[in-house]
Amino acid sequence: MADTSDSRILIVDSDPDFLVWAASHLKAPGVAVITAERAEEALASFQKSRADLVLAEVRLPGTSGIELLKRLRQTDPNAMVILFSGIASTSNVIEAMRLGAYDVLGKEKLPYELRTVVESALRANESRRVTRAQAAEIPAETIQETIIGRSGPMQDVFKMIGRVSRSDAPVMVTGESGCGKELVARAIHKFSPRAQKEFVGINITSIPDNLMESEIFGHEKGSFTGAVTQRIGRFEQCDGGTLFLDEIGDMPLAVQSKLLRVLQEGEFCRVGSNQVLKCDVRVLAATNKDLEAEVAKGTFREDLFYRLNVVRIHIPPLRERREDVRLLAEFFLHRQSARRRGPTMRFTEDALALLEAYDWPGNVRELENTIQRACALCNSDVLLPSDIPLGSTGSRHGNSATTVTRMRDALTMLLHTAQTTPDIELLPWVERELSRMAFRHYEEDAAKASKFLGITSNALQDNLGAPAVKKVPATKKAS
Numbered sequence: 001m002a003d004t005s006d007s008r009i010l011i012v013d014s015d016p017d018f019l020v021w022a023a024s025h026l027k028a029p030g031v032a033v034i035t036a037e038r039a040e041e042a043l044a045s046f047q048k049s050r051a052d053l054v055l056a057e058v059r060l061p062g063t064s065g066i067e068l069l070k071r072l073r074q075t076d077p078n079a080m081v082i083l084f085s086g087i088a089s090t091s092n093v094i095e096a097m098r099l100g101a102y103d104v105l106g107k108e109k110l111p112y113e114l115r116t117v118v119e120s121a122l123r124a125n126e127s128r129r130v131t132r133a134q135a136a137e138i139p140a141e142t143i144q145e146t147i148i149g150r151s152g153p154m155q156d157v158f159k160m161i162g163r164v165s166r167s168d169a170p171v172m173v174t175g176e177s178g179c180g181k182e183l184v185a186r187a188i189h190k191f192s193p194r195a196q197k198e199f200v201g202i203n204i205t206s207i208p209d210n211l212m213e214s215e216i217f218g219h220e221k222g223s224f225t226g227a228v229t230q231r232i233g234r235f236e237q238c239d240g241g242t243l244f245l246d247e248i249g250d251m252p253l254a255v256q257s258k259l260l261r262v263l264q265e266g267e268f269c270r271v272g273s274n275q276v277l278k279c280d281v282r283v284l285a286a287t288n289k290d291l292e293a294e295v296a297k298g299t300f301r302e303d304l305f306y307r308l309n310v311v312r313i314h315i316p317p318l319r320e321r322r323e324d325v326r327l328l329a330e331f332f333l334h335r336q337s338a339r340r341r342g343p344t345m346r347f348t349e350d351a352l353a354l355l356e357a358y359d360w361p362g363n364v365r366e367l368e369n370t371i372q373r374a375c376a377l378c379n380s381d382v383l384l385p386s387d388i389p390l391g392s393t394g395s396r397h398g399n400s401a402t403t404v405t406r407m408r409d410a411l412t413m414l415l416h417t418a419q420t421t422p423d424i425e426l427l428p429w430v431e432r433e434l435s436r437m438a439f440r441h442y443e444e445d446a447a448k449a450s451k452f453l454g455i456t457s458n459a460l461q462d463n464l465g466a467p468a469v470k471k472v473p474a475t476k477k478a479s
């Protein structure tokens with residue numbers, strides 16, 4: 001075994017011969033192996049002195065291995081448990097992984113796989129332990145903050161928010177999707193004298209064109225089919241407050257004209273009425289389009305563009321302010337921990353480095369979703385690189401070049417590792433691992449996982465049940 005300094009492994013199986021074999025197989029300097037024949041005995045031993053890793057047969061007499069896993073994780077939510085079984089049914093595999101097992105192994109393959117999996121589990125455990133010990137608490141004031149960012153560009157954004165919040169000038173917030181435009185608009189409102197009044201946000205793309213005028217300016221009863229009552233629009237709703245028009249570049253030209261009038265004169269009419277109404281609303285707008293180009297094309301009014309663009313705040317994409325990634329990631333992780341009411345979750349340094357190196361085509365939204373997903377799928381309070389599902393949370397703009405480069409790098413590493421493990425049959429192993437990863441990633445939805453992999457559901461089920469394949473079977477039988 002590799003250096004797994006001072007580790008305690010608890011092995012649970014009703015077969016004494018197997019226990020003797022497994023204990024001698026895993027024996028190494030610095031590794032203490034304890035054995036138990038029943039789940040109750042294992043639990044008592046674990047409660048007395050925690051083991052770094054528990055290996056247990058699924059089919060134990062009395063309390064099953066699955067139940068043991070459940071109780072171990074209740075005793076210590078970070079307990080590292082590997083289950084093995086002669087016949088590991090799909091539902092057992094799923095249930096075990098759902099309960100937070102590190103892995104589930106086929107018993108007949110233990111002579112070939114056990115050491116590798118145990119070493120990897122102990123390394124993961126050690127790395128989590130060190131991270132827990134080193135982790136500095138996030139200062140309370142960071143948690144109170146709603147907009148996170150220490151990078152130079154974000155500091156400039158914060159200064160602009162401070163400046164514009166004192167005035168009533170329209171502000172145009174620009175930046176790629178998911179980079180925080182709405183958050184900035186909310187902050188401008190929050191720090192403005194209008195803070196006690198309403199902030200109303202509308203996403204222009206989410207309203208059908210034929211209803212947009214009525215949505216923003218209201219309508220009179222009977223003004224169009226379906227207008228059965230009078231309705232006030234968003235401008236009236238947030239009188240004295242702030243109206244945020246997201247994706248303004250998609251506003252139809254007819255509505256643009258009416259908006260221009262409100263901005264110039266503070267006046268408008270409801271649909272189906274000639275009565276002029278006055279309102280005091282600050283308008284903030286956002287776009288991820290090139291509005292100058294829309295003006296040139298004639299799809300956006302030039303006069304409206306200048307009215308809205310009195311002050312512009314540009315938020316750079318996350319890949320141009322990588323120093324914010326760590327802070328944002330820790331903020332989202334902390335928030336997830338608080339929501340789960342569990343122990344404070346943390347990243348290992350490797351996991352943070354992975355997050356910092358990624359390009360985040362979906363910006364902060366993608367980072368937030370990635371962490372939410374990682375928390376949902378991981379089985380410990382410390383997140384490792386392997387717990388982080390990069391590039392899988394449906395960012396609006398995929399970055400295929402980056403993905404291909406990352407995949408090539410991963411394959412190169414895999415080939416390198418395979419060369420130093422001469423008895424592995426690489427392709428079946430990769431297929432099994434990919435199937436497991438996809439299955440976990442799609443939250444055990446076999447249809448989605450098999451579609452993603454381009455294989456049939458049956459093939460996926462076979463892969464999930466299949467143990468790792470090695471070329472040279474050893475002669476020793478497991479049990």
Ligand SMILES: Nc1ncnc2c1ncn2[C@@H]1O[C@H](COP(=O)(O)OP(=O)(O)OP(=O)(O)O)[C@@H](O)[C@H]1O
Binds near residue numbers: 148
């Ligand atoms: N600096 C930040 N600090 C904390 N959370 C952030 C930050 N920037 C963005 N977020 C979070 O990321 C998500 C997306 O942000 P937001 O909706 O403001 O982006 P957007 O640019 O308006 O996106 P879109 O163009 O798609 O409407 C939100 O959940 C928001 O809370």
